Amino acid sequence: MEKKLKTQKISISKSSPDMNILNAAAKLINDGQLVAFPTETVYGLGADAFNANAVQTIFSVKQRPSTDPLIVHIDSINALSTVAINIPELALALANRFWPGPLTLILEKHLNLPHAVTAGGKSVAVRMPDHQIALMLIESSGCPIAAPSANRFSRPSPTQADHVWNDLHGKISMILDSGPTDIGLESTVLDLTKSPPCILRPGGISLDQLKNIVPDVQIRNSYLTENNQKQISPGQLFKHYSPDAQLFVFRGASPENVIFAMYTHMEKLLNNKQSVGVMLVEENIDFFQKLYQKGGLIENLGSIHYLDRVAKNLFACMRNLDSAMVDIILMAMPPDNGLGLAINDRLIRASSEVVWIE
Numbered sequence: 001m002e003k004k005l006k007t008q009k010i011s012i013s014k015s016s017p018d019m020n021i022l023n024a025a026a027k028l029i030n031d032g033q034l035v036a037f038p039t040e041t042v043y044g045l046g047a048d049a050f051n052a053n054a055v056q057t058i059f060s061v062k063q064r065p066s067t068d069p070l071i072v073h074i075d076s077i078n079a080l081s082t083v084a085i086n087i088p089e090l091a092l093a094l095a096n097r098f099w100p101g102p103l104t105l106i107l108e109k110h111l112n113l114p115h116a117v118t119a120g121g122k123s124v125a126v127r128m129p130d131h132q133i134a135l136m137l138i139e140s141s142g143c144p145i146a147a148p149s150a151n152r153f154s155r156p157s158p159t160q161a162d163h164v165w166n167d168l169h170g171k172i173s174m175i176l177d178s179g180p181t182d183i184g185l186e187s188t189v190l191d192l193t194k195s196p197p198c199i200l201r202p203g204g205i206s207l208d209q210l211k212n213i214v215p216d217v218q219i220r221n222s223y224l225t226e227n228n229q230k231q232i233s234p235g236q237l238f239k240h241y242s243p244d245a246q247l248f249v250f251r252g253a254s255p256e257n258v259i260f261a262m263y264t265h266m267e268k269l270l271n272n273k274q275s276v277g278v279m280l281v282e283e284n285i286d287f288f289q290k291l292y293q294k295g296g297l298i299e300n301l302g303s304i305h306y307l308d309r310v311a312k313n314l315f316a317c318m319r320n321l322d323s324a325m326v327d328i329i330l331m332a333m334p335p336d337n338g339l340g341l342a343i344n345d346r347l348i349r350a351s352s353e354v355v356w357i358e
């Protein structure tokens with residue numbers, strides 16, 4: 001049986017971090033322990049990237065399949081050459097433009113890096129996070145930090161330290177808490193070992209931002225077929241980011257029709273005595289008041305005009321509805337532009353069904 005650890009959750013200020021706390025966290029990393037820390041995207045679950053045993057623990061604690069490789073976090077562009085080799089000029093151009101920031105680059109792996117980090121593969125995912133605490137933790141530890149999102153496998157990624165606590169307390173040594181993360185969705189993963197480069201996961205850096213530097217960038221096939229059915233390609237689409245409740249996402253050419261259909265569906269479910277929550281942009285909340293009075297739960301994602309706020313709230317809203325023990329969650333997909341592409345990627349992956357409204 002796994003040993004139960006006493007997990008310390010410690011508040012740390014982002015603007016003036018207490019060095020004693022950072023040094024204690026760094027010592028744990030150097031001792032092969034796991035420390036959850038904030039980044040600008042989501043909380044990460046960190047281990048010394050060069051300590052194969054510590055990296056293995058990440059997989060067991062998260063219940064993550066050993067075939068799914070981790071991202072290595074570094075604190076400077078210079079450190080790239082300690083984890084990757086044959087680094088193309090394009091990688092440096094992207095790093096100079098977007099780091100620190102939510103862009104992960106897939107490059108050729110350095111031989112010194114343990115296989116556990118890359119799930120046995122020859123490529124490595126690397127990024128430099130845009131968060132003072134993350135950068136200082138890497139610096140104080142004196143090693144790159146391998147870290148997936150700090151959730152239990154398949155749960156929504158943690159955007160608050162409490163989310164990490166709920167999923168992993170008793171299994172990790174420390175959680176550094178510096179409040180909710182800014183972006184709320186994970187980094188964009190860009191494969192530079194392919195030509196042309198290919199986005200494997202849309203995220204905090206948008207397609208348009210990347211096109212400025214990589215005009216021929218490709219994007220991996222959508223999870224939807226031409227008939228808007230969710231397609232499952234083995235190995236690629238683990239059920240991910242999911243709430244415990246069943247999630248139905250609604251999509252269609254006319255936003256009014258989509259909202260109306262979602263309303264009708266929710267009303268029917270409530271009439272059948274099911275417990276239902278809906279995640280709504282602010283603009284649609286009034287319209288759902290009657291269903292709120294019938295016992296439907298509403299989570300406010302923020303304004304449709306600020307997709308960055310919708311992104312920031314998305315996973316927390318899912319977790320709130322899970323805590324309220326609803327059976328079913330509904331949400332309409334925002335447009336695909338900007339962060340919308342990343343939001344919709346997570347929604348499709350988390351969903352039980354994508355409902356297409358003509």
Ligand code: TXA
Pocket residue numbers: 039041042043044045068069070071102104106118121123124125129147148149150185186187188189200201
């Ligand atoms: O924003 C983020 O990226 C957060 C924070 C903590 O940095 N991390 C994160 O890690 O989301 P994780 O492990 O939850 O997601 C990493 C993604 C996975 O989809 C994984 O398959 C992919 O990156 N990945 C990692 N290494 C790869 C590689 N060598 N080749 C292709 N994909 C890789």
Ligand code: MG
Pocket residue numbers: 148149157
């Ligand atoms: Mg993850």
